[in-house]
Structures are given as C-alpha cells and as structure tokens.
Amino acid sequence: MSLDWIKPADRIQQLPPYVFARLDELKAKAREQGIDLIDLGMGNPDGATPQPVVEAAMKALQDPSNHGYPPFEGTANFRRAITTWYKRRYGVMLDPDSEALPLLGSKEGLSHLAIAYINPGDVVLVPSPAYPAHFRGPVIAGGQVHSLILKEENDWLIDLTTIPDEVARKAKILYFNYPSNPTAATAPREFFEEIVAFARKYEILLVHDLCYAELAFDGYQPTSLLEIPGAKDIGVEFHTLSKTYNMAGWRVGFVVGNRHVIQGLRTLKTNLDYGIFAALQTAAETALQLPDIYLHEVQQRYRTRRDFLIEGFGKLGWDIPKTKATMYLWMKCPVGMGSTDFALNLLQQTGVVVTPGNAFGVAGEGYVRISLIADCDRLGEALRRIEKAGIRYQPEVVGAGSELGV
Secondary structure, eight states: OOOTTOOOOHHHHTSOOOHHHHHHHHHHHHHHTTOOOEEOSSOOOOSOOOHHHHHHHHHHHTOGGGSSOOOTTOOHHHHHHHHHHHHHHHOOOOOTTTSEEEESSHHHHHHHHHHHHOOTTOEEEEEESOOHHHHHHHHHTTOEEEEEEOOGGGTTOOOGGGSOHHHHHHEEEEEEOSSOTTTOOOOOHHHHHHHHHHHHHHTOEEEEEOTTTTSBOTTOOOOOGGGSTTHHHHEEEEEESTTTTTOGGGOOEEEEEOHHHHHHHHHHHHTTOOOSOHHHHHHHHHHHTSOHHHHHHHHHHHHHHHHHHHHHHHTTTOOOOOOSBSSEEEEEOOTTOOHHHHHHHHHHHHOEEOEEGGGGOGGGTTEEEEEOOSOHHHHHHHHHHHHHTTOOOOOOOTTSOOOOOO
16 A cells, blocks of 8 residues: 655655765665775764763662653753853853753754744744754744855854845844854854844844864863853853763753743753653763863864874865864865765775765855764774875866866
C-alpha cells in the first residue's frame, strides 16, 4: 500500500537538506570501501571528558534521588553554578532563579527559542554564513529570515548600516555569534555596544551564541553580550559545555539573560521535555568549577593544532588568517571550485573530511570549514595526502585563465 498521502508538515519540507547528514552518508560509504578517513568535518571534540566530571557523574548515578524527573527549570545547584561561573568569567551578576535556564545542549535551546517567540511571517535577522540552528530554527517556526551577508573584507562582522530601516523596524529577533562558527571571526567590544544600541532603537530581541568563548588564544578574551550595559533588557546568551569540556555527547548547555525571555522558553520546554537528567547536571556543575589550568590545556591543544595547520596549508598556497578563537579554520576553495565539489573532491581523493561552507548559508559558498579535532600526527597525515593528490590553492590572477588547483 502506498503511503504517499502521508507527508511531512510544510515546515519540514521547507528545510534545505542538512549537509551534515549527507556527509555522514558519504563517510559511511567511504568506510565501507576501506578508506581511512580523517574526519575534520563536524565540530565534535576529540578526547575524553575531564575525569573529575566523569567521577561526579558516576557518583550521582548511585544516588536514587537523581533517578526521578528533574525540575523543569533545572536543579538549583546547577543554576547557581552557572551564575557563579558567569560572575567569575565576565563579572556579570545573574539571578539563578530567573535568569539562567539549563538546556539539552545549546542547539536545542536556540531552536526552541525560535518556536517560543517567532510567529509565522515575523522577520528574523540572521547572519550568513551562520551556525545552521540560527536560521533553521526560525524557518521551522515560520519566520521570514532576512540574511545579513557577511564578507571577508569586513572581517566577517555584521555591518548594521546595510540593514534597511524598513527591515529593521519589522525585525523581531537578531541571532548572532562571536567568536563565530563557522568563520572563527571575533568581534571587538565596540561592536557589541553598537548592536545593543541598534537593538534598543528598533526593539529587537538579541540572541547571542557564545559557545566558543573559552576556546580563545594568544591573550584574547571574548566579550559576553551581557557585559554591555542595557543588554540584559533586550537579550539572552547561549552557552554549551560541549566544546570547552569535551562533553558534546552529554547534551548540556544553558541560556542566561532577560528573565521574561527565559520564562517564555521555559514555558515551551515544559510542554516538550523534562529537562536534563539530574546526574548530568551534577557533572556539569563540576565542569564549571574546574580550575583554570584545565581551560589552559584545552586552549593550548587547539592553538597548537591551529598553528600546525595554518603553516601546513601555507606551504600548499593557502593564506589562512591566524584565528583568535574557536576550534575551526575557515578556508577558501581553489579558484573555480564550489564548496560542495571541493569537499567531495577532498573526501574522494584523500579521505579527508571537511564541511562545505554553503552548509552555513549562501554567503558560505566558496569556503570550507576545517575542525581542529585531530592531533598533529593525523593533521600531518591529512596534509601529506592533500599534497600527494596535487591539491593546492592558486590565487586568481587577473586576466589569466582560472585554475582549479586540483
């Protein structure tokens, strides 16, 4: 019997194919063919979760009081750990009872915030390129996404002056993310001051994704939106334990900021889930209380890999700026080759997996994102394979024929 009459809702059919899912299919086929993949695609940190965090989880598992439903708003201890961490890290005072909400990872919270606050037809400002949840959540909610095209010559910063006044007056929410996934761009404090003033002028809710703030290098300290005077009146900020503490599979994140917005998200979530397993919240408390030496070790790991790859790709013709934060490099495709074709070419010829930039929006075309999720031995092997395959970057010469570089 045909089931063609059972169709997904329009909101699902409107979503473009999820590139990461397609990459997983291609990687599975490559492994079936016996190819030794070096997967630098997804931002999935390598290495183990810190041992104190694991031990805290094991101990919490033995406590029967953790085996029931957790509080919808998260445990009081975890919420206090979140606000204490924010005070220590950014000097921001938050009320643990109303201005902090644990999440099943930041991706869940970012998407559900869209459902909680966006009505069909509402205008939502989203940079391009951007983390997919920033535009897919609004699309699922029925919002009208207005893309803010980011450009390399502007250091991948949002140019607020390019937003038409009539668009700004209609806009309800602006999603943004610095340090940025995928471009690894950072924003100065002055930018945050400008975007807060812009949002207050046009009465726009700011949603800042600060998931990579702790992966900062060379003395750089990212800015929290909530450090800016008046930001808490019109904004919230999302965080995750996935990257800093190697807890991607644990699915623990949180949102802080405006109490009314957080209450709206909490109300939605009470109808969708029962929150994070209490034992995991205990483990997350431990993570947020780890001494800074652990953070320094993580930063050193990614800084070393960053320098190694930038130097290696430099020998193959690429000029990649030295990033100040995140676990990514944002690299141009060879002249004349699109993001998807270049990523597929790398996979098929070398077994090296990267993410095509168009997965992050139209303005990501022409780039690929490389995740620093392998040690230098494997990164060196990736570079050797690319060099052996004859893949290089050759800058376009005006008046000359274009070269694919492959």
